[in-house]
Amino acid sequence: VPGIVTLLTDFGLDDTYVAEMKAVLLGGTPRVTTVDITHSITPGDVRAAAFLLNRAWHRFPEGSVHLVVVDPGVGTHRRPIALSCAGHFFVGPDNGVFTPVLDAADIVEIPVPHHASATFHGRDVFAPAAARLAHGEPLSSLGASVTDPVRSELPRAKRSAGRTTGVVVLIDRFGNLITNVPGTWVTPETEIMVGGIAVGKLRRTFGDVQPGEFVAYVGSGGTVEIGIRDSSAAQRSGVRAGSEVVGITV
Amino acid sequence: VPGIVTLLTDFGLDDTYVAEMKAVLLGGTPRVTTVDITHSITPGDVRAAAFLLNRAWHRFPEGSVHLVVVDPGVGTHRRPIALSCAGHFFVGPDNGVFTPVLDAADIVEIPVPHHASATFHGRDVFAPAAARLAHGEPLSSLGASVTDPVRSELPRAKRSAGRTTGVVVLIDRFGNLITNVPGTWVTPETEIMVGGIAVGKLRRTFGDVQPGEFVAYVGSGGTVEIGIRDSSAAQRSGVRAGSEVVGITV
C-alpha cells in the first residue's frame, strides 16, 4: 500500500494550487491517499506552519509523508529539502518550518528539475519528491545529505522554581487559547494566569467548571489551554496570540 | 473493501482537528475512504448538525459510517454512542444530533479509553469506533446497549385542512431558503408565503419563472425551498433562518 501524503500550505482553497499538487501526487498508480492538514496558514507564516505541523504529524501512521509548502522564499536560494524522522517523511522548503523535527532527522537536498517553474516548487519540486517517498523510494535516493538546515526560533516556555512562563501560540475555532506550556510541567495545584487574568487552578476538562467560567486544562495537543465552558475565551478575555501565560505551583 | 467514513463537525478547516481524526481513521490498513460533509457548523449548534446530517447520510452507500462531532458537552457526562440504522452507522455524542435516525436505530454506548484526552473525544473515542465499524466490526462489539438516547427538539412542520406551516431551517450559499415543509405536503396549487411575502404557487424549478422572480419549489432535499432565479432570495427578501413559511392549498 502506498503511503499517506498530508498537505499543509498557505495556499487557501480558492485557487487551483492545492489541486495541482494533488494531481502530481496521484499521477502515479497505485494511488496515494492525500489528507489536508490545513491550507489556511497566513501567507508566509513559517512559524505557524511549524506549530501546526508539530501538532498533527505524529498522529498519522509510520511511513506517512508530510508535504509542507509555506514557502515565501520560492524563487530565492533557499534549498528544497526532504527528511525522515521517527519513521515519517517531510518534504518542503529549508526555511525553518521543520524545526520541531530537525534534531532527530536525516535530511537531503532535493535538486530542482530543469523544467520546474520558478514560482511553484510545491507542484514541481516538492510534490514529485513526496510521491516518490510515498511509493517507497528511500530518502537517500532523493538527493545529497544536508547537515546545516535552517531553524526557526519558536517561542519556548521556561520554568524556574514553581513558576512556568509561556505564550499563547494559537487560538482555535472555539476561542480556546492554546499555549506552549507542556502539560507535564503543571499539576492540579498550578494556578494559571493568561494575559494578566487569573483563571484558577488547572482542571481536567470543561465539565469541571460551570458554563461561562474559565477553565485551564491540558489540551489534546499536550500543552496547557485556557477556555471558557460553552463560550469563547478569546472573545471574552480579549487575549490574543503572543500573550503571556504563567503557571504558579506552590 | 472497507467502508466510507463521512465527517460532519464544527471544527472548521483552520485547525488540525479534522486531520487528527483522519489520521486515526486511516491508521489501519486497508484504507477507509473519508468524505467531508461539512466542518462549518456553528460551534455547538447540534440542531444544525442534525439537519445537515439528515440531508446527506442516505445518499451514501450502505455500510457507510457517519462520524458527527458537534460536541459542546465533551468533558461532561454526556455519553459517546454508536448506532446503526438502515444499514448505515453513526458515531458521535449522545446530545440529540442523531435525532432524525434514532427511532429505527440500534444504539450502544462507547466506553472512553483510559488514554483518551478529556477534551477531544472526536479523535480519541469517536474516530477509533468509526474505524472499527468501517473495517466491518459489528456494532454490538463496541459497547453495551442504550435505550434512552437524548433527543433534540427539531422544528417540525404542521398541517391542517389546506394549510401547512413550517420554518426556514437553512439558507444555502445561493441564498435559497430551505424549509422543513415536506414536498409531499404541497401541490402545484399550493400558494407559498415566506416571512410574510407571497411568492406564488409552487413551481417545478427555476426555469418556470423569469430572472429576478421568486420561485417556490420542492428542493433536492425533498422539502419546499424558496429562491430567486439568478439571484439570492435571502438577500433580496431579508428572510432569515427561523422565519415562518406557509403553504395554502385551496
Added chain:
Amino acid sequence: VPGIVTLLTDFGLDDTYVAEMKAVLLGGTPRVTTVDITHSITPGDVRAAAFLLNRAWHRFPEGSVHLVVVDPGVGTHRRPIALSCAGHFFVGPDNGVFTPVLDAADIVEIPVPHHASATFHGRDVFAPAAARLAHGEPLSSLGASVTDPVRSELPRAKRSAGRTTGVVVLIDRFGNLITNVPGTWVTPETEIMVGGIAVGKLRRTFGDVQPGEFVAYVGSGGTVEIGIRDSSAAQRSGVRAGSEVVGITV
C-alpha cells in the same frame, strides 16, 4: 484502477451539496478517487470556472474525469453534456464552462433521468455520468453526439508588432495578479505595465527583485503574472481583475 474525478463547483463548503455528489461518485465499487479543485467560484460565474478548470485539468493523469457544476441554468433548457479531450473527460452543463477544451472534443448530451431533481443536476445527472466514465464506460454510451456546444467569450490577449495587451483574470491568495498573456509572447526584454503602473522588465522569479518591489514573471500557469516580493501586489497597487496589462518589447 478506476479513474480520478475532480470537482469544480460554486457550492462552497458549508452546505451538503459537495458531499451529496461525492456520495454518488463513491456509490459504486471499486472506489474512484475524488479531488476538489475548488468550490469557491462566485455563484454562477461560468467564466471564472472556465479559467480555473483550464489551469488545472491537464495536470491530472489521462483518464481523469473533471466534473464541473457551475450551473446557473439548472432548471432551464440548457443541455447536460459530457466530453472527451486529450484523454480526459469533462462533465457538466452546456453553458460555456468547457470553452477552453471544446475545439478538440467529442461531445455528447446526457439525458436527464426521470427521477432527477429539477434543481440539483450535479448530484442526479452529472455525478452519475462522471462515475460511469471513471469506471471505464465509453463516452458514446452516455448519449447522442452534440456538435453545437455553447461557447463563452473568454477575454483573449492580443498582440501586434512589439505590443501585447491582455487583462488581469484572477488575483490569487497571495495577491499576485494573474493575466491572460501567454508566457511565450514575452521575453526578458519586455517592459510590463499593469493598471497603468510600470513594473519593469520581465523577470524569472521573486528572487530577482528586492523585497517590496514589483516583479513580472511567467507564472506556474504559463501566463504573465505580476507580484510584489513578500507582499500583495493586489493590495499595494489597487489593481483588480479586469485591469489591463500591457507588454512592450522593443
